[in-house]
Amino acid sequence: MLQGLLNLDGGVLLWIQEWVRSGLLTPLVTVYTHLGDSGMLWIALSVLLLCFKKTRKAGVVSLLALLLSLIFTNGILKHLVARTRPWLTVEGLVPLIAEHDPNSFPSGHTSASFAAASAWWRTLPRRWMKVTAVVLAALMALSRLYVGVHFPSDVLAGVLVGLLCGWLAWLLWRRFAAWRGLEP
Numbered sequence: 275m276l277q278g279l280l281n282l283d284g285g286v287l288l289w290i291q292e293w294v295r296s297g298l299l300t301p302l303v304t305v306y307t308h309l310g311d312s313g314m315l316w317i318a319l320s321v322l323l324l325c326f327k328k329t330r331k332a333g334v335v336s337l338l339a340l341l342l343s344l345i346f347t348n349g350i351l352k353h354l355v356a357r358t359r360p361w362l363t364v365e366g367l368v369p370l371i372a373e374h375d376p377n378s379f380p381s382g383h384t385s386a387s388f389a390a391a392s393a394w395w396r397t398l399p400r401r402w403m404k405v406t407a408v409v410l411a412a413l414m415a416l417s418r419l420y421v422g423v424h425f426p427s428d429v430l431a432g433v434l435v436g437l438l439c440g441w442l443a444w445l446l447w448r449r450f451a452a453w454r455g456l457e458p
Contacts, residue, residue: 284364339443384432392440
């Protein structure tokens with residue numbers, strides 16, 4: 275059964291390579307996926323949110339979520355699972371970018387994007403901001419498949435870890451805010 279899932283994982287990537295990749299999309303997706311390197315897009319947006327009183331809480335909670343995502347994904351899970359990158363095991367798959375971390379599971383880019391989006395969903399004041407955060411996170415997750423550096427199961431695990439980190443950060447903020455009397 276596990277081998278069947280692994281074959282499906284590789285098959286999805288080969289399908290994307292064959293039917294979705296295009297000369298128009300590739301430069302756009304490549305640039306976007308690199309914006310997620312080291313979580314820089316999400317860190318920059320979180321710092322920007324710190325600059326405005328109405329979004330300051332969103333900035334703090336998302337930075338905490340990003341830290342938790344880094345610890346769980348890159349500090350623990352990638353080393354425990356030690357799954358190799360897809361181009362090393364899926365015959366015919368050509369990655370569009372160089373990825374220097376040999377471990378694939380879970381996707382750190384996806385985890386960071388969903389950690390921030392999850393934190394923002396709970397803390398941003400406007401619905402359009404929340405929806406935009408989730409759309410940006412989903413696009414980051416899809417970009418990792420498009421460029422061929424993660425299996426779909428890596429990305430799904432990254433989504434789940436990111437959502438968990440966003441939720442944990444929000445819970446920690448609520449406890450801290452109640453303790454310090456920051457919120458009614």
